[in-house]
Amino acid sequence: MDIPRGKITAIMGPSGTGKTTLLKLIGGQLKPARGSIDFNGQNIPKLSSRQLYNVRKQMGMLFQSGALLTDMNVFENVAFPLREHTNLPETMIRDLVLIKLHTVGLRGARNLRPAQLSGGMARRVALARAMALDPSLIMYDEPFTGQDPISMGVLVKLIKKVNQLLGITSIIVSHDIHETLDIADKIYLISQGKIVGQGDPEQLNRSSSPWVEQFIHGYDDGPVPFHFSTDNLLDDLLGDKK
Amino acid sequence: MINKLAILGQQGILFFSVFGRSFILFLHTVFGFFHLFKRPQLLIKQLYSVGVLSVIIILVSGLFVGMVMGLQGYNTLVDFGAEESLGVVVAMSLVRELGPVVGALLFAGRAGSALTAEIGLMKATEQLSGMEMMAIDPIKQILAPRLLAGIISLPLLVAIFSMIGVLGGYFVGVELLGVDTGAYWSQIQEKVDFNHDIISGVIKSIVFGVICTWIAIFEGYDCIPTSEGVSKATTKTVVYSALSVLGLDFLLTAIML
Numbered sequence: 474m475d476i477p478r479g480k481i482t483a484i485m486g487p488s489g490t491g492k493t494t495l496l497k498l499i500g501g502q503l504k505p506a507r508g509s510i511d512f513n514g515q516n517i518p519k520l521s522s523r524q525l526y527n528v529r530k531q532m533g534m535l536f537q538s539g540a541l542l543t544d545m546n547v548f549e550n551v552a553f554p555l556r557e558h559t560n561l562p563e564t565m566i567r568d569l570v571l572i573k574l575h576t577v578g579l580r581g582a583r584n585l586r587p588a589q590l591s592g593g594m595a596r597r598v599a600l601a602r603a604m605a606l607d608p609s610l611i612m613y614d615e616p617f618t619g620q621d622p623i624s625m626g627v628l629v630k631l632i633k634k635v636n637q638l639l640g641i642t643s644i645i646v647s648h649d650i651h652e653t654l655d656i657a658d659k660i661y662l663i664s665q666g667k668i669v670g671q672g673d674p675e676q677l678n679r680s681s682s683p684w685v686e687q688f689i690h691g692y693d694d695g696p697v698p699f700h701f702s703t704d705n706l707l708d709d710l711l712g713d714k715k
Numbered sequence: 716m717i718n719k720l721a722i723l724g725q726q727g728i729l730f731f732s733v734f735g736r737s738f739i740l741f742l743h744t745v746f747g748f749f750h751l752f753k754r755p756q757l758l759i760k761q762l763y764s765v766g767v768l769s770v771i772i773i774l775v776s777g778l779f780v781g782m783v784m785g786l787q788g789y790n791t792l793v794d795f796g797a798e799e800s801l802g803v804v805v806a807m808s809l810v811r812e813l814g815p816v817v818g819a820l821l822f823a824g825r826a827g828s829a830l831t832a833e834i835g836l837m838k839a840t841e842q843l844s845g846m847e848m849m850a851i852d853p854i855k856q857i858l859a860p861r862l863l864a865g866i867i868s869l870p871l872l873v874a875i876f877s878m879i880g881v882l883g884g885y886f887v888g889v890e891l892l893g894v895d896t897g898a899y900w901s902q903i904q905e906k907v908d909f910n911h912d913i914i915s916g917v918i919k920s921i922v923f924g925v926i927c928t929w930i931a932i933f934e935g936y937d938c939i940p941t942s943e944g945v946s947k948a949t950t951k952t953v954v955y956s957a958l959s960v961l962g963l964d965f966l967l968t969a970i971m972l
Contacts, residue, residue: 500848529850540845543837554849602849 474661474668478609481636481643483657485650485688486664487697492646493537495663496612499644500534501525513609530558533603533611533641537618539595541587547574547598548583554605573601577631593624600631610642611635617649625649629656650689654678662688664697737933740854744932747852747859757860765826765861765928766868770875772825773818777876780813781805781883788884789892798892802899803906805884806877810907810916814877816964819923821876822869823956827931830861831952834935835945843936858932865928866921873920915971922963927956 476482484492497503499510501517510517515528541550551570555561561569574580577597587595596616603611613632617625633656636643647653654660654674662670662677662685670677670685677685687695703709751758788804834857837843843853881903888894907913931952938948 502844502847526850526852529848532848534845534848536841536845538841540841542842542845543840554851557849557851599845 476610476642476644477659478642479636479640480658481632481645481656483645483647483653483660485646485648485653485660485662486669487688488648490664491666492648492663493614496534496614496644496646499612500529500532530606531609533606533608535596535599535603535611535613535616537615539587539592539599541590541595541599541602543587546584546586547579547590550587550598551602551605554602558606569605570601573604574598576604576634577601578627591624593620593627596620596624596628597631600628600635604635604639604641607639608641610644613643613645613647615647616645617647617652625652632656650691664688733937736937737929740858740933740936741862741929743854744858744862747855748863750852750855751860751863754856754860757856758863761860761864762868765830765864766872769822769826769868769872772821773872773876774879776817776821777809777814777879778883780817780876781809781880781885782887784808784813784880785884785887785892789888789894798888798894799898800902801884801888801894802881802901802903805888806881806903806907807912809877809880809884810912812964812968814873814880815916815919815923816960818873818876818920819869819927819960820957822865822872822924823927823931823953823960826865826868827927827952827956828949830865830928830931831935831938831949832945834858834861834932835938835940835948838936838938839940839942839945858936861932862928865931866924869924869927870917870920873916873923877916915967918971919964919967922967923960926959926963930956930959 474484484495486492494503498505499512499517501520504518509519512528513531515524517525517528520528541547542553545553548570551573552566555566555569559566571580571583574583577600579594579597579601582590582594582598587598590598600611616628616632620628629652632643632645635641636656645653645657654677657674659673660671660677661668664684670680670682670688672680677689680686680689684696686692687697693699704712784805785801788801789798792798792801792804834843837853837857843857846853846856885896885899889896889899934948934952934955935945938944
C-alpha cells in the first residue's frame with residue numbers, strides 16, 4: 474500500500490476489517506507479524522522506543538473520540554505538545570495555539586473544557602492539536618462517524634483545507650462513502666486483511682469488482698453475504714432441534 | 716481431573732504473566748521518575764491529589780481509632796492497675812502496626828481506587844493512546860508522578876494518623892477517664908523507641924506506599940477499556956492492596972522483631 478505524499482488517501486472497508494489496526498501499525502502502536510512500514514525512509518516496526526517517539530513528532534492522529542485530555546481546557550490541550558516538545562516562550566506558544574484554533578474555527582472556545590464541547594467541536598480541537606507540531610502526516614480515524622450533516626461538512630472542509638494549504642499528507646479511515654469520495658485523491662478498499670480495490674474515486678465508481686461494487690453502492694448481499702454462515706433453513710427447521 | 720489440572724495450570728500461567736507485566740511496568744515507571752526533574756509540577760499536582768486530599772479521612776479515622784484504643788486499653792489495663800501505661804499501649808500500637816496498616820488500607824480505598832479509575836478512564840477514552848501519538852510517553856507523564864506521589868504521601872499520612880491517634884487516646888484516656896497526663900506522655904517518651912518502633916513504622920509505610928500505588932497504577936493501565944473493565948480494576952485494586960498490605964505486614968513484622 475503506497476500513501477502518496479501531500480495527498481489525501483482513504484482506507485475504506487467493512488467494519489472489523491482492520492482499518493484502525495492499520496493506523497495503529499503506521500503509528501507504531503502495534504507491531505506487524507511480518508512486513509515493513511516505511512515512513513520517511515524509516516521502517517517503523519524496527520525502530521527503538523526513542524526513535525519511534527521522535528518519528529511520532531512528524532505524525533498527528535485524530536482519534537474517533539477526539540482523545541482530548543480531560544483535565545485541561547481547549548487551549549491547554551492544543552498547547553500541550555508544544556510545551557512538551559519545544560522550548561518556545563509562552564507568548565509564542567499562545568500565538569501558535571490561537572492560530573491553530575482559528576484554523577479550525579474554535580478560537581473563541583479556548584477556555585472551554587472537553588466536557589463542554591460537542592462531538593464535532595471536540596474533533597476540531599483534536600485536529601488543531603494534531604497540527605500543533607506541523608506534522609508531515611495526519612491520520613484520521615473515522616472522523617465523520619456520529620456527526621450531524623453540518624459538523625460533517627465542517628470536518629470535510631477542514632481536512633481538505635489542511636491538506637491543500639499546508640500540504641500535509643492525510644490518511645482517512647472511514648466507511649462514509651459520500652464524504653470520503655468527495656475529498657480523497659486515492660482510495661484503498663480493504664476486506665479480510667487484503668486490498669480488494671484501489672484507485673481514485675472515479676476508478677472505484679467504474680470498477681467491475683463485485684467487492685468494490687457491493688461496498689461503494691451499499692448492496693446488502695454479495696461477496697460479503699447477508700446471512701451469517703449456517704445450515705440451510707429447511708434443514709434447520711425440519712432437522713434435529715438444536 | 717485432567718481438566719481441573721489444566722485450569723489450575725492456566726491460572727498459574729496467567730498469574731505469573733500478570734505479575735511479570737506489572738513488574739516490567741513498575742520498572743519502566745521508576746525510570747520515569749527522572750522525567751519529573753524536568754516537570755516537577757506533575758509531581759506537585761499528584762501530591763495534592765493523592766496526599767492532601769486524603770488527609771481528612773486519615774485525620775478522622777486516626778482520631779476514632781485512637782479514641783477506641785483509649786477506651787479498650789483503659790478497660791483492660793484498669794483490671795491490672797496498669798492504666799498509667801495507656802499512653803504506651805496506644806502509641807506503640809499505632810506507631811508499629813495500626814498506623815501503617817490502617818493508614819495503608821484507607822489510602823488504598825480512597826487514593827488507590829481513584830488512581831485506578833482515573834487511569835482506566837484515560838485508557839478507555841484513548842487519552843493514553845493520544846499521548847503516545849503526540850510522542851509523549853504516558854508512563855512518564857501519567858504513571859510516574861502518581862507512583863512517586865503515593866510513595867511520598869503514605870508515610871506522611873501514616874505519621875499524621877499515628878499522631879492524631881495518640882491525641883485521640885489522650886482525649887479519651889486522660890480527659891474522659893482520668894488517667895494522669897504526666898504518666899500518659901512520660902510513658903510514651905520513655906518506652907517508644909525511635910529506632911525500633913518509629914523507624915519500623917516508617918519502613919512499613921514506605922513499603923505499603925510502594926505496593927498500594929503500584930497495584931493501583933497497574934490495574935488502571937492494564938484494565939479492559941470499558942466501564943465494566945474499569946469497575947473490575949478498581950475493585951481489584953482495593954482487594955489486592957488490602958491483602959498485600961496484611962501479608963507484607965506479617966512478613967515485615969517477623970523480619971523487624
